[in-house]
Amino acid sequence: MFAVLLPTPESAEDFRRPGAYVDAITTNTSRTFSREFKPGPAQPTSMFETVLIATDGSASAKRAVEAALDLAERFDASVHALYVVDAGEVAASPDEVRDDLERALATAGGRALTFVRETADETAEKGDVVTAVREGDPVDEICQYATDQDADVIVTGTRGRHDDHGFLLGSVAEGVVRRSGPPVMTVRQLEGAAAEE
Numbered sequence: 001m002f003a004v005l006l007p008t009p010e011s012a013e014d015f016r017r018p019g020a021y022v023d024a025i026t027t028n029t030s031r032t033f034s035r036e037f038k039p040g041p042a043q044p045t046s047m048f049e050t051v052l053i054a055t056d057g058s059a060s061a062k063r064a065v066e067a068a069l070d071l072a073e074r075f076d077a078s079v080h081a082l083y084v085v086d087a088g089e090v091a092a093s094p095d096e097v098r099d100d101l102e103r104a105l106a107t108a109g110g111r112a113l114t115f116v117r118e119t120a121d122e123t124a125e126k127g128d129v130v131t132a133v134r135e136g137d138p139v140d141e142i143c144q145y146a147t148d149q150d151a152d153v154i155v156t157g158t159r160g161r162h163d164d165h166g167f168l169l170g171s172v173a174e175g176v177v178r179r180s181g182p183p184v185m186t187v188r189q190l191e192g193a194a195a196e197e
Helices: 009-016 059-075 087-091 095-122 138-148 171-179
Strands: 021-026 032-037 050-054 078-086 129-136 153-157 184-187
Touching (some): 059 184, 078 095, 087 095, 138 171, 153 171
């Protein structure tokens, strides 16, 4: 076992001078080793540089949009918004309504992405939002898009259009949480918000 002792926030200014650091490593042998440490120039870092919003236009997703835009503003991060047309839902529909359903889902996606853009335009730091529509399995497409865009966090609602009585997470949110490389922030729907839809 070992521990590295770092400066406390109150004393951080004292540690900006070259040669001022001394780190101590404690091992399980109870010996302490110290050495002088000269830090290089400070590198600006941001916890989140790219925020991915996975939206389906539901009330829960709308709350997730607001939370994601707030997060992006705090970290000066770029924002991507993704809507996935569920190919399984389209394929499972009867042939005579399949084209209409696909168009309806694409239209719903357009509305969901427009909501993201308009909400972003209302924030203090009006930034560009990259939007995309993909077709396929929502979990696969969200995770793949996050990888393709090197997203640092995925933000999604907990319940989607079809899961108004899920106990914890909707199936898509749960799948993304389980399979995603980057962390996932889920935003819960408020009580009574389902009635507003």
